[in-house]
Amino acid sequence: MEVNKKDLSERDIVSKFISPSIINAGWSLDTQIREEVSFTDSRIFVKGKTVVRGQKKRADIILYYKPNMPIAVVEAKDNKHYVSDGVETNYPASFRTTESADLFLLLMMRYLKDGGRAAIVLPDGSLTGDGVKERIRKEFLTQCNVHTIVRLPNSVFQPYASVATNLLFFTKGEKTKDVWYYEHKVPEGMKAYSKTKPIQKSEFEPLKKWWNKRKKSDVAWKVSIKELEENGYNLDIKNPTVPEEETVYTTAELMQKLHESFKASEDLLNDLRKGLSYGK
CATH class of the missing domain: 3.40.50.150 (Vaccinia Virus protein VP39)
Structure with a gap:
């Protein structure tokens, strides 16, 4: 039975697609991949005499060059959201x-x-x-x-x-x-x-x-x-x-450059489609 990605949760996306892809790329599940891990202390909020620490930042996946040496954070999204959704809200x-x-x-x-x-x-x-x-x-x-x-x-x-x-x-x-x-x-x-x-x-x-x-x-x-x-x-x-x-181009040269630009964009989109086809 074919899986409909739009029905999957963010956790499902990690376990069924992202983690397997990372492992297939050569990363070790035992020593280089950690899931659902806190990676920084939370902010301290002071109000009068009350001091409260907020929630710690957590990552879906952290990749390690070797133990205790993190080099990348992987943020997952369910299939109803764009990859960039919510990222900017982590900043002022x-x-x-x-x-x-x-x-x-x-x-x-x-x-x-x-x-x-x-x-x-x-x-x-x-x-x-x-x-x-x-x-x-x-x-x-x-x-x-x-x-x-x-x-x-x-x-x-x-x-x-x-x-x-x-x-x-x-x-x-x-x-x-x-x-x-x-x-x-x-x-x-x-x-x-x-x-x-x-x-x-x-x-x-x-x-x-x-x-x-x-x-x-x-x-x-x-x-x-x-x-x-x-x-x-x-x-x-x-x-x-x-x-x-100042470079001056003829109409023919500009059309050729435009054609080359469109072709490069199409090649890039094809590469992305191939990458996204994994797991379908």
Whole structure:
């Protein structure tokens, strides 16, 4: 008898579909997967002389690299809700958003301890924008010392995505004073990265040499927190040594680009359909 997912509870979705998929991907049920587990102390509420602790945060599944080293939280939904439903309500009203990259940044700020260091990949879209995006960046620069942003070429994640991305390095518990930018360029002789010609670890050697002896150059520049504040905490700062070029396309070229974009979207949707077909 075929199971109708819409009749299943959230717990059923975890036990029948999510957990088996995680185990099939190579995770150990005995040492790397825990279900229905509390993962952080609850907030303390003080009212007059009364002190009350709220409910602890619980996760449907927590994945562990090894015992006592959690690396991922899996939140399940029953089939009547979208994956993103309810996620934003875990945050203060001024920071609520459905943008997964922005929520991930908020999560990093929440759980990274003072003195903790991190490096994350974020798309250009998280570095700019007003409203809630600007408020999140302001909080980020206040809570953390965002000392370095490495700007990556658009083709780094080809063919899966062509969005421009960045490596952000920061330390929790220190305010940002200056942000150093470093532009990682495609190697000479290459037009772009691809599935058969991906980015190589050796390409980061110039960055490693520059790291401890920082100087401004044609690929490195520094921006003060004052400049960022005056510009709405916009972190999408282009290389000032490279003049912006205006590209003019013919109608035929624009139609071809549109066709390629639709094809890429269709390929991605097909991949997602294949992934969602598991368990049906």
